[in-house]
Structures are given as structure tokens and as C-alpha cells.
Amino acid sequence: MTATGRDTLRSWAKALRDTARSGVRVERAALTPLIAVRGACGVALVVGLALWLGTPALAVSSAFGAFASGIATFQRSWRPRPELALGAAAGLSASAFLGYLLAGSPPAFFALLLLWSFAAGMAWAVGPVSGVVAGFTVACMLIVVTLPGSVPDAGLHALTIALGGVVQAGLIVVFPIRRWGARRDALADALAGVADYARRLRHDPVAPFDPQPLMEARSAAAVSPRQARRRPRQLRGYRALAERFRPVLASLADPVVGGAAADGPERDRVRELLGAAATVLDSTARAIRRAEPVRVPSDALDSLKVPADGPVLPAGPARKAALRLIALSEEAVDAAEQPVEVTAGGRPPYLRRPGGPSAVAVALRAVRRELRSDSAVLRHALRLAAVVAVGQVIGGWLSPEHGYWIALTVVMVLRPDFSQTFERGSARLVGTVAGVAVAGVVLALARPGPAVCAALAVLSVFALYLLMRTGYSVVSGWTSAYVVFLLGVVGQDWAQTVPERIELTLVGGVLALLSYPVLPVWETPRLRDRLADWLAANCRYAAAVVHTWDRPAQARPRQVREAQLDARAARSEWEQATARAGAEPVRHRGLSRRSAAEAQSALLTMGRVTMLLEAQPTDPALPPDPGAEQFARALTAAAGPAADALRAGVAPRWDTVHTALDEWRRNSEHSEGVAVRVAELLTDALDELAAAVTPRPGPTGRRGQQPGPSSGPSPDPSSGPSSGAPPG
Numbered sequence: 088m089t090a091t092g093r094d095t096l097r098s099w100a101k102a103l104r105d106t107a108r109s110g111v112r113v114e115r116a117a118l119t120p121l122i123a124v125r126g127a128c129g130v131a132l133v134v135g136l137a138l139w140l141g142t143p144a145l146a147v148s149s150a151f152g153a154f155a156s157g158i159a160t161f162q163r164s165w166r167p168r169p170e171l172a173l174g175a176a177a178g179l180s181a182s183a184f185l186g187y188l189l190a191g192s193p194p195a196f197f198a199l200l201l202l203w204s205f206a207a208g209m210a211w212a213v214g215p216v217s218g219v220v221a222g223f224t225v226a227c228m229l230i231v232v233t234l235p236g237s238v239p240d241a242g243l244h245a246l247t248i249a250l251g252g253v254v255q256a257g258l259i260v261v262f263p264i265r266r267w268g269a270r271r272d273a274l275a276d277a278l279a280g281v282a283d284y285a286r287r288l289r290h291d292p293v294a295p296f297d298p299q300p301l302m303e304a305r306s307a308a309a310v311s312p313r314q315a316r317r318r319p320r321q322l323r324g325y326r327a328l329a330e331r332f333r334p335v336l337a338s339l340a341d342p343v344v345g346g347a348a349a350d351g352p353e354r355d356r357v358r359e360l361l362g363a364a365a366t367v368l369d370s371t372a373r374a375i376r377r378a379e380p381v382r383v384p385s386d387a388l389d390s391l392k393v394p395a396d397g398p399v400l401p402a403g404p405a406r407k408a409a410l411r412l413i414a415l416s417e418e419a420v421d422a423a424e425q426p427v428e429v430t431a432g433g434r435p436p437y438l439r440r441p442g443g444p445s446a447v448a449v450a451l452r453a454v455r456r457e458l459r460s461d462s463a464v465l466r467h468a469l470r471l472a473a474v475v476a477v478g479q480v481i482g483g484w485l486s487p488e489h490g491y492w493i494a495l496t497v498v499m500v501l502r503p504d505f506s507q508t509f510e511r512g513s514a515r516l517v518g519t520v521a522g523v524a525v526a527g528v529v530l531a532l533a534r535p536g537p538a539v540c541a542a543l544a545v546l547s548v549f550a551l552y553l554l555m556r557t558g559y560s561v562v563s564g565w566t567s568a569y570v571v572f573l574l575g576v577v578g579q580d581w582a583q584t585v586p587e588r589i590e591l592t593l594v595g596g597v598l599a600l601l602s603y604p605v606l607p608v609w610e611t612p613r614l615r616d617r618l619a620d621w622l623a624a625n626c627r628y629a630a631a632v633v634h635t636w637d638r639p640a641q642a643r644p645r646q647v648r649e650a651q652l653d654a655r656a657a658r659s660e661w662e663q664a665t666a667r668a669g670a671e672p673v674r675h676r677g678l679s680r681r682s683a684a685e686a687q688s689a690l691l692t693m694g695r696v697t698m699l700l701e702a703q704p705t706d707p708a709l710p711p712d713p714g715a716e717q718f719a720r721a722l723t724a725a726a727g728p729a730a731d732a733l734r735a736g737v738a739p740r741w742d743t744v745h746t747a748l749d750e751w752r753r754n755s756e757h758s759e760g761v762a763v764r765v766a767e768l769l770t771d772a773l774d775e776l777a778a779a780v781t782p783r784p785g786p787t788g789r790r791g792q793q794p795g796p797s798s799g800p801s802p803d804p805s806s807g808p809s810s811g812a813p814p815g
Contacts, residue, residue, distance in 0.1 A: 118553055121264045126157035127549035129255040134541050137247060143537050143577045148231050148244040150541075150573055152179050152251030154548055155223040160255065161555050162216040165269070165307050165440070167314075169256035171216070176252020178224040180245040186228035187241035197476065203228060204475040204498070208468025211503050212457040213450045218503075225475065225498045229491040267319055270307045274322060275376035277304035277329045282368035284333065288340035289358045292349070295691060296337070298655045301329060305652075309440035318437070321375050328419055332368065334702030335415060336361065337695065339408035344699045344764055347405040356400060360409055363390035367416045383420055391416045404703060404761060463608040467503040474501065474602040478595055485594070489587055496595025503608055506670035511559050512600045518563025519592045525564075526571035540575035547572060567592075610667040614678055617657075617664040619730040621690055622739075622776065624650070624657035626726035629697045629769055630719040636700075636762045637716035647701060654694060661687070678780070685779035693772040700765040714751030718766055721747035729773075738781040741773045 130153040137146035159175035160168040182203060189195040207225050211218035231244055280300035287294035304326045310318060339347070339357055347353040366387035374381040391413050400406040441449050457464040478497045482490025500515055502508045526547075535543065551565035571588070628650040635647065665683065721743045729739030748770050751763055 117556070119264075120553060122161075123549050123552035123555075125258050125262055125264065126160070126255065126552045127545055129153050129157060129251070129258050130548045131545045133247065133251045133254050134545065138537065138541060138576075141243075141247075145244060145247055146537075146541060146576055147573050148183070149247040149251050150544060150576075151227060151230065152176055152248030153255055154251070154569070155179055155220075155227065156252035156255040157548070157552060158223065159216070159220050160259065161552065162219055164214075164216045165309065166216075168259045171220075172252045172256040172259065175220045175223065176249045176255075178220060179227045179252070180249040182224040182228040183231040183248055184241055184245035186231065187244070188238065197479065200225075200228065200479060200494075201472050201476055205468045205472040207498070208471040209454050209457065209464060211467060212453045212464045217450070222498045226495050229479075229495050229498075267322065270322055271319075271375055271378065273300075273304045273307035274325055275372040276300045277326060278368050278372035278375070281329050281332050281336070282365040282372065285336050285361045285365035285368065288336055289361045292340040292342050293695070294340075296333060296695075299659065301326075301333075302655055302659060304329070305438065309438040311440055314440075315437045319378070321378065323437075325371065325375065325419075328415065329368075332364070332412075332415055332419075334698050335408055335411045336364065338699055338702035339405060339412055341699055344404070344696065344703075344761055344768070347400055353400055353405070357405070357409075359390050360412055363387040364412055364416055367391070367419055371419050381420060388420070408702065463503055463610075466606055466608045467501070470602055470606040470608075471498070471501050473606070474598060478598055481594065481598070482591065486587060486591060489591060492588055492591035493595035493598065496592050497599045497602075500596055500599040501602070504610060504667050505603060505607070505672075506667055508603055509600060512596050514558065514560035515563045516593065516596050518560040518565075519567045520589055522564035522567030523571055523588050523592075526568040530571065530575055535575065537576045540572050544569050544572035544576070607673075609671055609673050610664050611671050611673050614664055614668055614683065615734050615736065617661045618678075618683075618686055618690075618780075619733040621654070621657040621661045622733060623726045623730040624654040625690055625693045625697070626722050626729070628654040629693065630723045630726075632697050632701045633715050633719040633722070633762070633766065637712050637719065651701075658690070658694070682779050686776050689772045689775035689779060692775070693769055696765050696768040696772070700762060703761055712762075714747075714754050715762060718744070718747040718751050722769075733780060736782075738777045739773075741770065741777065744770055744773065 130150055133149040133153045134146050137149040156172040156175045156179070159171045162171065164171060185199060185203075186196065189199050204225055207218070207221035210221035227248070231248070277300040280297065284294065284296045308322075308326055338344070340361060342349045342354075347357045363386075367383055370383045370387075371381050373379075393410075393413070400409050459465065474497050475494045478494035479491065482493040484490070485493075496515065496519075500508060500512045502511060526543075529543065530540075533539070547565050547569035551562060551569065554561045554565065567588070628647075631647045631650040635644075665687075725739075725741055725743050729741070732739045748766055751766060
């Protein structure tokens with residue numbers, strides 16, 4: 088075997104070993120017993136009614152509808168839980184009925200299964216929740232079509248499946264548990280993240296900041312007009328405060344761009360202010376999470392005052408940042424009594440979430456955007472449809488009665504990316520064997536009747552809902568036990584069910600795992616594209632901020648804010664891509680681990696110094712600054728070609744940006760010194776990026792190294808650019 092072949096085998100072996108370990112790992116998680124009880128009661132109600140008024144087969148259909156609708160409400164989504172339950176039930180009901188209508192014609196049913204599986208794969212374009220729920224509809228089609236005996240009977244089964252979702256939605260409305268709890272947690276996490284940032288700045292003035300909690304809080308803040316009227320007062324305004332805190336904290340701590348001295352009484356005062364602000368933010372986060380009044384220690388409030396003998400910080404940007412931080416802290420404390428309403432340009436004081444027809448239109452646009460040859464979602468949909476079809480054929484050959492379990496396993500295992508697919512595959516294998524074995528032993532020893540089997544199924548659902556966050560292997564185990572107990576309701580023999588289910592699940596899992604290398608969706612070759620997108624977004628953000636120094640009286644904060652959000656989204660896409668690429672067995676040709684880390688460091692520095700310039704207040708009375716306008720135009724013009732060069736594997740050039748900076752320096756008497764200093768740091772960061780992605784000889788840059796970093800949002804600051812401002 089050649090050296091290349093051995094390297095490939097080692098890469099695959101390592102990737103499979105790591106993903107298998109990650110899949111079967113059981114994690115500690117906060118349990119929600121009341122929510123689990125509510126979901127299990129929904130399953131118990133519909134199963135009990137179906138057994139009392141109908142047949143065991145009808146009870147299985149109703150149980151599947153209530154179970155899957157309950158699973159949908161546990162997914163990570165900011166939409167109301169009743170909507171998720173009703174939407175899941177509608178999809179499950181439609182798939183079951185259509186499947187039965189065509190079940191008598193194997194070619195027609197096979198075509199429907201192909202089309203439905205492809206649509207379920209494309210649903211990942213809308214989001215993970217839509218993808219998971221769509222997968223359940225395929226599973227429902229495979230299972231429930233074997234139960235009815237006629238078309239009216241199939242309609243009755245579809246109605247009972249829908250009833251399961253209606254019951255779950257009704258229980259959520261009648262028995263709300265910690266209403267607005269997820270949104271409270273998201274907002275509290277954002278405030279706590281800013282507080283942690285303030286504490287780290289006390290010891291590291293250029294500490295990195297992770298914007299992910301703020302992005303989550305923004306997603307959570309999007310509500311419908313009806314929700315906005317009912318939203319608790321504590322959830323209004325604090326997110327905007329957290330956004331305003333972050334640049335002020337960074338500006339106060341930074342010793343390079345007009346900040347306080349690195350040592351001495353000034354730095355001690357900065358640390359005192361940062362610690363007090365962190366205490367205020369933590370107290371506010373705790374109050375929002377627990378829905379209680381804000382209680383701030385008196386010593387923190389005392390620190391957030393100008394000393395009686397005068398300010399410690401000298402006049403300049405540092406003192407301005409300190410005064411703004413004191414004002415923001417007072418605003419955060421006052422907001423506990425009267426939360427701030429943020430309005431701008433006549434827009435409503437909240438982020439509007441599309442609903443109804445608007446949501447459908449947004450989903451269709453998302454799917455349409457993914458209908459291209461290089462789309463990861465489209466490749467996943469094609470792979471899912473093909474493998475489900477192959478699994479259905481193999482299942483019909485191995486076991487005409489229960490062969491659908493192969494296709495069912497494929498639907499539950501396959502995901503758009505490699506790591507999730509192999510993690511879920513290993514977890515499902517371990518969980519299924521354990522769950523089926525335990526449930527089979529219980530049925531063998533107790534030999535319960537239909538009512539007892541239904542009760543055991545409800546208990547399995549309760550355990551599943553309770554342990555939902557602990558790991559997919561646990562979820563698979565309780566799901567398998569639940570299915571075995573349900574099959575006991577309709578009288579299927581455990582001795583036949585258990586071994587056959589294990590065998591067919593193994594076949595389905597292996598089929599799903601083998602299908603990924605045939606039509607892969609690797610993230611590793613797309614890393615340069617993600618890096619180029621982040622670079623272009625950062626350039627737009629920096630240009631928008633510099634433009635505010637061109638004509639301060641005509642500044643457009645909304646344009647800066649939109650550019651900042653785009654830069655955050657691009658950074659998040661890069662971090663997720665590097666995390667997924669780190670788990671893949673393929674290698675990148677041209678972007679080494681070291682190059683990726685250095686490029687990330689340069690872009691983080693670029694974002695940080697742009698934020699520092701944004702934090703500096705501009706005086707509308709200042710005259711226009713032609714140097715700022717020229718630099719912003721040069722940066723905007725160079726962004727597109729630089730991103731294209733990065734995608735093509737060529738080092739980007741910044742000649743026009745350097746020329747504009749030199750011109751600005753020559754006319755610096757028309758500008759504030761801090762703006763020119765930030766422009767210098769931005770240019771240094773761009774040069775660091777170009778050097779990082781330039782191919783280099785030697786062991787650190789040899790072809791074939793797997794890229795990173797995947798361990799966190801930012802690399803070690805000690806490896807950052809040498810521009811005077813380490814990455815943040």
C-alpha cells in the first residue's frame with residue numbers, strides 16, 4: 088500500500104473513532120421533569136382514548152402522532168411550541184394518509200417515498216427543526232401504512248395522528264411551564280457573556296469576544312405582533328443595552344487605540360470599572376433568568392461613580408469610554424423599573440418574526456436558494472432519497488413485514504454533515520441494541536397485555552422526554568423501547584420483533600454510513616469560501632464604520648449595524664465550518680491548519696479594531712474628512728477581488744488600500760488621530776491575512792494538512808498579528 092493510501096486509512100480510522108465516541112457519549116444536562124410529564128401525558132391521553140374507543144392499531148397511530156409532535160416541541164426553535172406541535176402533526180398526518188393511498192401500488196408508493204424523502208432532505212434549507220420534523224414524516228409514512236385496512240380506515244388513522252398533535256398543543260396552552268423561559272435564558276446568556284468579557288478584559292485588554300450569545304438573543308427577540316403585546320417587560324430593551332456595552336468595554340480596556348495606560352493608577356481604575364460593570368450585568372442576567380427584581384451590590388454601584396476628588400483617567404478617549412460605561416450601567420439598573428423601548432425610523436420596538444403566509448414564502452425562498460449543484464442541502468436530499476429507496480428494496484427482500492426498519496434507520500441517521508451522520512449512526516446502533524434488548528426482556532418475563540404495554544410505552548416516552556438533552560444514544564435507547572412496547576400493543580411477538588429489529592437496524596445504519604463517502608458533502612474543501620465570505624463581510628463592516636468619520640453629520644448607524652450583523656454571521660459560519668471540517672477524514676489541498684489559524688486571527692483583529700473605532704463618538708460639528716472617504720472607498724473596492732483571490736487560492740493584494748492610507752496620513756490634520764490609527768491596524772491585519780494564506784514551503788505548509796481550528800471561536804492570541812493589537 089502506498090503512503091497516500093495509508094494516510095487515507097489513518098484519517099478515516101481517526102475520524103470514525105472520534106465521531107463514534109462523541110455519538111455514544113452521555114452528557115450531563117438540566118432536566119425538565121414537568122415538561123416531560125406534560126408531553127408523556129399527551130401521549131397517554133391519545134393512546135388511552137384510542138384503546139378505549141378504537142383498536143390497538145389505531146392506538147399505535149395515535150401514539151406515533153403524539154410522540155413525534157412532542158419531539159418537535161423539544162427542538163431548538165423560537166417559534167411557539169403549540170405551532171411546532173400542530174405543524175408536525177399536520178405533516179405526519181398527510182404523509183401517513185398519502186402513503187396508504189398509494190401503498191396498494193408498489194411502484195407508486197416507491198415514487199412517493201422517493202419524492203417525500205427528497206423533500207425531507209431539502210427541508211434542512213429552512214432549518215434544523217424543519218429537517219428533523221420532515222424526517223419524522225418519512226418515518227411515519229413507512230410505519231403507519233402497514234396498519235390500516237381500507238381507505239376510510241387510513242383516514243381515521245390520519246385523523247388520530249393529527250389528534251395527537253392537537254392534544255400536545257392544547258396541553259402546552261392549558262399548562263404552560265416557564266412561559267418565555269427559553270427567551271429569558273437567551274437574553275440572560277447574552278448579558279452574562281458581556282459580563283464575562285468585561286472580567287476577562289481586566290486581565291487581558293485585548294481578550295477575544297464570542298458574539299454567539301448576542302446572536303442567539305437577537306434570534307430569540309424576533310416575535311410576532313401578538314407576542315410583542317404579551318412579552319414580559321423584562322425582555323424589552325436589555326438586548327440593545329448588551330450590544331451597547333460591548334464596544335464601550337473594549338474601548339475602555341484597550342491600551343493602543345486611545346485607551347488608558349497599561350500600568351499604574353489609570354489601569355487600576357479601568358479594572359475597577361470593568362469589574363463593577365460585570366457585576367451589574369451579572370445581576371441583571373440573574374434577574375431576567377429568574378423573573379425577579381434586579382439586585383446590585385452597593386459596592387459595585389459606588390465604583391460606577393466619578394470619585395469625589397475628581398476623575399482618575401485623563402481627558403481623552405479613555406475618560407469618554409468610562410463616562411459612557413457609567414451611564415450605561417445606570418441605564419441597566421434603571422431599566423429594571425422601566426425597561427427601555429428601542430425605536431428607530433418608525434419601526435416597531437421589536438424584531439418582527441414572519442408568520443403564516445410570510446413564513447411559507449421565506450421557507451420556499453430558502454429551498455429555492457439551495458437548488459444548485461454545489462449546495463450541501465441538495466446533495467443531502469439526493470443522498471437521502473437514494474439511500475431510503477435502496478433501504479426499502481433491501482428491506483423488502485430481507486423481511487417483507489418489517490423491512491421498513493432499514494429505511495427508517497436511514498432517515499433517522501443521515502444528516503447533511505459527516506460528523507452528525509456518523510455520531511448518530513454509532514449512537515443509534517448502541518442505543519437501539521440496548522433499548523430493544525431491555526424492552527424485549529421485560530416483555531418476555533412479564534408477558535403483559537395491550538393496556539400494560541401501552542403504559543410501558545408511555546413510561547418510555549416520559550424517560551425519553553426527560554433525558555432528551557443527554558445524548559442521542561440515550562434517546563435511541565428509549566425510542567427503541569417505546570417502539571417495542573407499541574408493537575406489543577398490537578400483539579407482535581417479542582421473540583420475532585427484537586432480533587429482527589436489531590438486525591435490520593444494523594443493516595440500515597451500515598447502509599447510511601456507507602452512503603456518505605459515495606455522495607459526500609465535505610466541509611473541508613469549502614473552507615476558503617467561508618474565509619472569503621468572512622473577509623468580504625469584515626471589509627464592508629470596516630468601510631461602513633470609516634464612512635461615519637467621513638461626514639459625521641450624515642452618519643448612518645443602521646448601515647453600520649447591518650454590516651456588523653453580516654460580519655458576525657460570516658464569522659459564525661467560519662467557526663461552524665472549521666468545527667465540522669476538523670471531524671472529517673479528508674484533507675484540504677492548500678490551506679493548512681497553521682494558515683487557517685493565522686487567517687482567523689487576522690480577521691478577528693480586523694473585527695476588533697473596527698469595533699473600537701465604532702465605539703469612539705464622532706462630533707457632528709467636525710468638517711468632512713476626505714481621507715476617511717478615500718480609505719473606505721478603497722477598502723470597499725478591494726474587498727470583492729480579494730475574496731475572489733482567496734477562493735482561487737491566491738494571496739489577496741491591498742495596494743489600493745495602502746495608497747489610500749498613505750494619502751490619509753499626509754492629510755491627517757483633517758482627521759482625528761484615533762481613526763488613522765485604526766486604519767493602520769486594519770491595513771496591518773489585511774497584510775497578516777495575505778501572508779497567512781500565501782502558500783509556503785516547509786513542514787508547516789506542506790500540502791495535505793487538515794485545517795483547523797475547531798476547538799473554539801478564536802486561536803491563542805500569542806499567535807496573532809504583530810500590529811500592536813493582538814486579535815480579539
